[in-house]
Amino acid sequence: MLVKISKCLGLSVLLFASSVSANSVEVIRVTEGGSSGNQGYDLVLVVQQLQAEIRSLRGQVESQQYELDSLRTQQQEMYADLDGRLGGSSFSQKTAAAPVKSDQSSTAILSGDEQQDYSAAFAYVKSQELLQAEAAFKEYIKRHPKAQRVSNAVYWLGEVNLAQGKLPEASEFFNQLLSEFPESAKIPDAMYKLGRVYQRMGKASEAISVWQQLVNGYPKAAAATLAKNALK
Template sequence: MIKACSVTAMALVLSSTGAYAADPVPVIELQVQEGSGSNFSQGSAANGDILQLLEQLQREVQSLRGTVEKQQYQIKKMERDARDRYRDLDRRISAAQQGVAANGPASPAGENTGADTAATGTSAPASSTQVTDVEAYQAAFALVRQKDYAAALSAFDSFIDTYPSSPRLANAYYWLGEVNLAEQNVEPAQQAFQYVLDNFAKHRKAADASYKLGVIYKQLGDAAKAKSYFEQTVAQYPGSSAASLAQDHLK
């Protein structure tokens, strides 16, 4: 007479945060001849191996779940930090527009500050033969940090004329827009942001320029155009700090 021993492995499913699942382990039928001690021992050993394998798989699944949850937490924290930095910058620029002294120097969100900063007291270059485009850009941005906006406008204009092929040209146009906006020069600011959007659509400052155009049109009372630029920012630059701020305006 033959007795059948079966072991069923339940499906192992990760949490909803991961899209991992193991196929159910099929039922394993171990045919054991009654009275055969040797075969029964082999069947028991096989069952033991399967249970041990299942326990090992469960431990690995738990480990993977912990890794996924940890990575998701870190990503969310980075997104929150970036959004907070961008909002802080936006508040400072808005305060400057209203003639209120902002706390601390303004700096571009997520930008390499090494290309945007210079020693305090540096003035804009007067001649392209004396400095590199990096030095000229640093000097112009230093004036923004010092809130010497009139001098900063002149320095960025000079930079754009002197270094038309500089990899920092998009940044220069963007900050030309920001400084003009801070000085209540709405039309030049609008033109500078639009130039970034039209000529440097793939640049990291394009998302910021798109968002700022929405802000300008909102301030001008053109709700339809403001909404259009906010929606464009969200659609074309998803995941950016500018997109997050644009979504706030669309709510």
């Protein structure tokens, strides 16, 4: 009889323990499930926020790209306008029809201040006083040989000589810029104008070569667009 009672008690204890264990496991599962759910919800929020930020950044990039394209177009138009005014046939004919006396080339007056001297020389370019511009830029280089804008001065010497039809001199200055100032921002423009010089000198192969180098080396430059058109 006692043996039966002992067995019954043992069985009851085991059943109770099993029940408690099962309930504990269930509680743990519920707790873990609840925690996992919250984390999942938070993760969704984070992903949504990141997506919103990405959309915002994409919109900003598209806006900036549009502005960049607009500026590039304006630059091309401005360059083409300057190209026409300085190197166009009508201006060259005007210069040839009414040549300026050589003694007028000495009328370029500089102050000795680097910035003012450069501005004065460039003012002659804008007013199409080519002999004065040539003299002023040469004097600028002589007075300020280590100035940062010496490369620009060399470029404009090429421009004013090209506009006057002095092709060998123009070629010399453009080539000087390419060889002595390879990091100059004027390199693409100089390459395009050098190609034009070669073209007018009857050196078609040299013109094509320098334009192809320009297109390959500086594909996004405004001058590269002009070179592409010239190569067609």
